[in-house]
Amino acid sequence: MNMMQAVKLTGIRKIEIIEEPVPVIKNPADVLLKVDVVGICGSDVHYYTTGRIGSQIVEYPFTVGHEFSATIVELGTGCKGFKPGDRVAIDPTIYCGTCEQCLKGRYNTCLHQKFLGCPGQMDGCLKEYIVMPVHTCYLLPPSIDQEAAAICEPLTIGCYAVDKVSSMENSRIGIFGSGPIGLSVLNTSLLKNPGKIFMTDMLDYRCDLARSQGADWAGNPQRVDCIPEISSQAPDLLDAVFECCGQQEALDQAVELVKPGGEIIIVGIPEFDRFSFDAHKARRKELTIKQVRRQNKSEEKTLDLVAKGLVDPGYLVTHRFPLSQVQKAFDLVANYEDEVIKALIIL
Numbered sequence: 361m362n363m364m365q366a367v368k369l370t371g372i373r374k375i376e377i378i379e380e381p382v383p384v385i386k387n388p389a390d391v392l393l394k395v396d397v398v399g400i401c402g403s404d405v406h407y408y409t410t411g412r413i414g415s416q417i418v419e420y421p422f423t424v425g426h427e428f429s430a431t432i433v434e435l436g437t438g439c440k441g442f443k444p445g446d447r448v449a450i451d452p453t454i455y456c457g458t459c460e461q462c463l464k465g466r467y468n469t470c471l472h473q474k475f476l477g478c479p480g481q482m483d484g485c486l487k488e489y490i491v492m493p494v495h496t497c498y499l500l501p502p503s504i505d506q507e508a509a510a511i512c513e514p515l516t517i518g519c520y521a522v523d524k525v526s527s528m529e530n531s532r533i534g535i536f537g538s539g540p541i542g543l544s545v546l547n548t549s550l551l552k553n554p555g556k557i558f559m560t561d562m563l564d565y566r567c568d569l570a571r572s573q574g575a576d577w578a579g580n581p582q583r584v585d586c587i588p589e590i591s592s593q594a595p596d597l598l599d600a601v602f603e604c605c606g607q608q609e610a611l612d613q614a615v616e617l618v619k620p621g622g623e624i625i626i627v628g629i630p631e632f633d634r635f636s637f638d639a640h641k642a643r644r645k646e647l648t649i650k651q652v653r654r655q656n657k658s659e660e661k662t663l664d665l666v667a668k669g670l671v672d673p674g675y676l677v678t679h680r681f682p683l684s685q686v687q688k689a690f691d692l693v694a695n696y697e698d699e700v701i702k703a704l705i706i707l
Contacts, residue, residue, distance in 0.1 A: 366487035367686050368421035372411055373694075375687040376421070383491040388438030390491050393448070397510040398486055398705040399427035402539065402606075403629055404477060405694045414633060416479045425484035425705075426452035426476035429509035432497070439494040448497040449509040451516075451659050452476035452485075468656040475654075486686065488707055498659045501667045508666060511540070511673045511702055516662045518544025520655035521627045525600045528552030532598045534590065534617055535559045535575070537605025537628055538566040540676050540702050543573060545602050545627065547671050550574050558590045558598070560610070565699045573675070581609065587616050598622060606630035611637055620645040627652045679703040 364382045369375060385392055403413060404424040411418045432446045442448070455462055455470035462470050477484025500509050522528065522545060533554045535542050538561035549557060559570040559578040567578040577593060579586055591597060597619035603610050606628030614624045615637050624647060626635070642649070665671045678701045681689040689703045 364488035365683060366423055367425070367683070368423055369408060369411075369418060370421050373409060373691075375408075375690060377683065377686065378421075380487075382489045385434060385436045385491055387493075388436040389494050390436045391432055391439055391442065391494050391497060392434040393430035393450075393490050393492060393497075394433050395428055395430050395485055395488055395490055395707050396447075396506040397429050398425045398707065399510045399513065400425075400689060400693050400703045400705065401427050401514065402541075404484070405690065406629070406631060407477075407479070408690050409694050410631060412479075413629060413631075418479045422479060423483040423486050424477040425486035426478075427510050427513040428452075428485040429500070429506040430490070433489070436494070442494065442497060442499065447500040447506065447509070449500055449504075449512050449659060449663060450476075450485075450492060451496045451498070452513065453654060454482070454493055454496060466656065468654050486683075486705065488683075498663060500663070503667050504663065507677055507704060508674055509663075510704060511676055512659070512662050512666060514540045514676075514702075515544045515547070515666070515671065515673050516655040516658040517541055517627065517652065518546075518548045519658045519662050519665070521545055521602060521625055521652045522548045522552065523658075524625055524650050524652065525623055527599070528554050530555045531600060532594045532596075533557045534598045534601035534614065535570075536601060536603050536610040536613060537561060537607070538563075538570040538575075538578065539605065541627055542602070542604035543570065543676060543701070544673070545604060546570060546573055546575060547673070548665070551665070551670060556594065558594070560586055560613075561605070563696060563699075566701070569675075569701065581613070586613055590617055600625065602627055604628045608632070608635060611635055615641050615645075615647065618645065618647055621647075623648045623650060625650045625652060676702040677704055680706055683707050 455467040456472040459471040474481040570578040601614035
């Protein structure tokens with residue numbers, strides 16, 4: 361086990377599979393993991409199609425990927441609570457634990473964090489083996505398989521985003537964007553007993569899926585004028601809107617549809633550098649706008665929801681590919697082909 365296969369971005373929409381040495385444990389608190397399943401995230405696709413997200417610019421060759429499940433192969437001398445052969449879900453954020461943000465419990469905004477598959481920070485997990493700090497590992501119960509464990513990572517973002525809303529019970533909620541993150545927000549929102557949930561997406565099949573998962577209404581803004589349609593069903597407007605697609609138009613619709621004193625939670629990652637909004641409407645309504653950066657210590661809660669059967673993320677998986685077909689997988693996701701929701705790489 362001296363060499364392994366690793367996926368490298370080598371240019372815009374270019375991928376190569378190379379051989380490189382299996383990493384070794386250097387720190388007592390690290391573990392060597394056999395990567396089992398990797399989910400392709402929208403941020404991975406941004407790096408694939410544009411080479412950047414904001415100021416994070418890819419220097420080729422580079423390995424992306426951060427949604428994954430794994431099996432422990434070897435433990436550092438300082439690792440406790442695990443053994444070789446344990447199946448684990450992974451938090452892709454490596455935080456320092458000592459900066460001001462960490463000491464306040466804001467690990468997702470750690471001043472010295474490294475995030476898997478983030479340019480300038482660390483290579484991603486699209487490889488056969490990877491070394492991670494033991495604090496990023498979460499033991500899987502028998503009821504959660506490796507596929508579900510991999511897609512628990514986007515589900516944690518849904519859990520975290522929903523917890524940012526002041527009150528969900530009997531509230532009228534908008535979720536704009538019905539991809540994996542928007543659907544994760546939907547699934548976790550339903551546990552909070554909202555009044556009505558309105559969803560949008562520019563792909564009809566995703567609107568259909570949103571309705572099948574419990575949305576009261578879902579529409580394609582290219583086919584229906586969502587503002588009068590939603591406001592006719594919610595005359596007092598919406599208590600909160602989750603922007604989950606990273607689109608300026610969705611934020612504009614949110615400002616129109618959120619009631620005075622309501623909340624907008626921005627979850628989506630835009631490909632552009634600046635959002636804007638109507639300052640006068642937002643001021644007159646006294647809106648609260650909240651940002652979401654990934655998630656913060658939501659893994660155990662999410663895994664518990666899945667283990668208890670309260671949330672089943674398995675329906676998100678629409679496609680599976682072997683490592684040898686990784687470029688085909690990225691093209692499928694980037695082009696929204698074959699009604700894709702979540703594509704997995706099975707190693």
